[in-house]
Amino acid sequence: MNLRSLPKLRDSLSFLYVEHCRIERDTNALQKFDDVGVTHIPVASLGVLLLGPGTAITHEAVKVATENGCSLVWTGEHGVRAYAQGMGETRSAARLLRQAALHAHTESRAAVVIRMYEKRFGEVVAPGTTIEQIRGREGVRVRTAYQRASRDFGVAWSGRTYDRGNWSTASPVNRALSCAAACLYGICHCAIISAGYSPALGFIHTGKLLSFVYDVADLYRIDLAVPIAFEVAALHDRGELTHIEREVRLRCRDVFRRAELLDHVVKDIDELMQPEEAELERARTLLDAADDPPAGLWDPAGEEVAGGVNHGGDDP
Secondary structure (H helix, E strand, C coil), X not given: CCHHHCCCHHHCEEEEEECCEEEEEECCEEEEEECCEEEEECXXXXXXXXXXXXXXXXXXXXXXXXXXXXXXXXXXXXXXXXXXXXXXXXXXXXXXXHHXXXXXXXXXXXXXXXXXXXXXXXXXXXXXXXXXXXXXXXXXXXXXXXXXXXXXXXXXXXXXXXXXXXXXXXXXXXXXXXXXXXXXXXXXXXXXXXXXXXXXXXXXXXCCCCHHHHHHHCCXXXXXXXXXXXXXXXXXXXXXXXXXXXXXXXXXXXXXXXXXXXXXXXHHHHHHCCCCHHHHHHHHHHHHHHCCCCCCECCCCCCCECCCCCCCCCCC
């Protein structure tokens, strides 16, 4: 067996955030130079390295990070992120080919979507449920989670709104939610690359190069990221801390470790990528329920004419 096809992401540290420093290579590890001094970074056991404002990194440092399957994430003051990664920890394309095959066929893609929603709901999606009903249930679940967190932590909640161009005007809880989401995205992105999947081939989300990252992160967002964000926002509102983003990162690091996130995420993805025949049958039912009648045709008399009809009668 080729052991390179079985990366041990679960044995890695989750992530490390650095800023206002210089990162250089030190044999097969990294070193951080800043005003405090020199810090050794064991990149071989690190999942994600978050590079904040004022960070410089050498070519050799990037090379050793990518060789060891460590994702590099550049983060800006306004939450703008750019990703770079090497080949991950596997040299096998088996998982990517499986993902592409499931993504390419409507029924198998729908089956994976059902599996994803069921994992988030914690219950089975009944046969005959339409995709619109599933989305509606997920919307209610997310809204309820925010309302519950608002009540539990005593933080006012008026919705997930902020201006990307003016980050400082966002409410503390929205800033905390965005920061927690960024940490979660980084971990999920690292896991996807490390296991050999594509971050772009999403099943629920689509059209973005990180669509699958958003799919996977949604499996854990409500249980892990949301409580952290509201708790930190509550501390800020009481005047017990000022640096929201830093506190969120520290708490995400600890919570992800206690939840053994790195141990679960690749296993969860692998399970999602193995729909059974019964789930494919339910997917067919879902797709049948989603079939819309043919669109109508415009008529100058002002009334819509039925579509999907051969208006030529019996003529060929």
